[in-house]
Amino acid sequence: MNNHPFHHTQTAHCESGVISNLLGHYGLRISEPMAFGIGAGIFFAHLPFVKVNGVPGTTYRIWPGAIFQRVCSRLGVKMETAKFSSPEKGMAALDTVIATGTPVGLLSSVYYLPYFPPSYRFHFNAHNLVVYGKQNGQYLVSDPVMDTVTEIDPESLAQARFAKGFPAPKGKMYYPVHVPDVASFEKPVKEGIQQACHYMLKIPFPMFGVKGIRYLANRVKDYPAKVGERKSALYLGNVIRMQEEIGTGGAGFRFVYAAFLQEAATLLKKDELSKLAAELTQTGDLWRNFAFSAGRVCKSRAADNVSYKELSEMLLQCAAAEEAFFRRLAQVKF
CATH class of the missing domain: 3.90.70.10 (Cysteine proteinases)
Structure with a gap:
């Protein structure tokens, strides 16, 4: 294979970063956003029956390993x-x-x-x-x-x-x-975009994609009444941790995907992808605002329904923005 010294590049997220660094070592240059996009990494799921450290699991990206598998499959690695x-x-x-x-x-x-x-x-x-x-x-x-x-x-x-x-x-x-010496990105980019839109809009179960954001919003609203003050703060804290500390965070994944769309716009000569990228960065800001407000609720241990109701409304705003975005993205003609 390749015995050149390994070149380290810092990235935002571990899985797409390892893909970029490993494949780059063998001469296949792929940016972290491009790896994330071809691998259809953007996603959402809230799984109350999957406990992570005793609290319901939330993810803002596709399950671990999927990005790697998809990128390798689509690029012939x-x-x-x-x-x-x-x-x-x-x-x-x-x-x-x-x-x-x-x-x-x-x-x-x-x-x-x-x-x-x-x-x-x-x-x-x-x-x-x-x-x-x-x-x-x-x-x-x-x-x-x-x-x-x-x-x-x-x-x-x-x-x-x-x-x-x-x-x-x-x-x-x-x-x-x-690792192929050269790889065409056009078809993998289109397939990655189509798959991301499908996963965010078309999975029939309520815990996944845009439906999953609304599902979480409805549960957050009822946390104080259903699980009590202490558990409400723990559950909400885990939603924030998964958003802002695990890898890139929920908002961060939206910014990485926006960077992918900017690259894709140039590659495919599609200006509308560049406009959609700008739109998605605004959605990332909505997620950041939610995390900031949720953090304040956790720290104050406030269990009054008004705070949690407001957080629920912020999540519904995120869901509406993501649904509109992915519907427009799905309509782009390649």
Whole structure:
């Protein structure tokens, strides 16, 4: 494969950032927004029956691994992927591959990565990073959300790769075994846009896409009456955490997707995509405003229905904006 030194670029989100850095290492230049868009990464779901650290799960992006799988499929990249039954097997396999000079993508838990500040280390098991070598017993790490490369000791890396909980990473590692010298982005961009519109507008279940934002809005309004003051703050706090701290955050994903549409507008010579990109950044601002107001409610432990009702209305505003945006995007003729 390629034995050039690994080039680290800081990105907004771990999965699309690893795609950009890994494929770039093999000469296939793809920006983080382009990877996110081709992989149809923008999404929304609220899953009260899927508990994350004991509270209902909310996601502002497609499930972990989907962006990677879609980008590789659409660009003709072949990946070797493996999971392991024990840390010993997983670490031995990693050592074997990096000894050949091949950078390896890993799934990990943020909690066990010592180079993160303590306030950012919590139990989130779907963080992607790249290990590109080993020196003096330390693994050399390119974590796309960090501004520079770093190192990690074997014990911490093994803990991060084999953390318990949902979803269990099981030592997952992946690396390219075939990267095309050139790839046309036009068709993958169109397919990514069409898939994102479908997932945001057409899934028939109420927890997903634009329907999912409205579903969350209705639940938030009733939190104080249904789960009490303490749980209301915990539930709302997790919605904010998933929006503003996990990877890029809900608003951040909207800004990344807007950047993708700007690139796509140039690539496909479609000015209307550029206009839609500007519109989506305004939706990102709506999400940021919601997070700010929700944070204030959490900190004050205010359990009066007025505050939660206002938050519910802000979410309904986000839903209306996203529905209008994706309907217009779905109508773009390619």
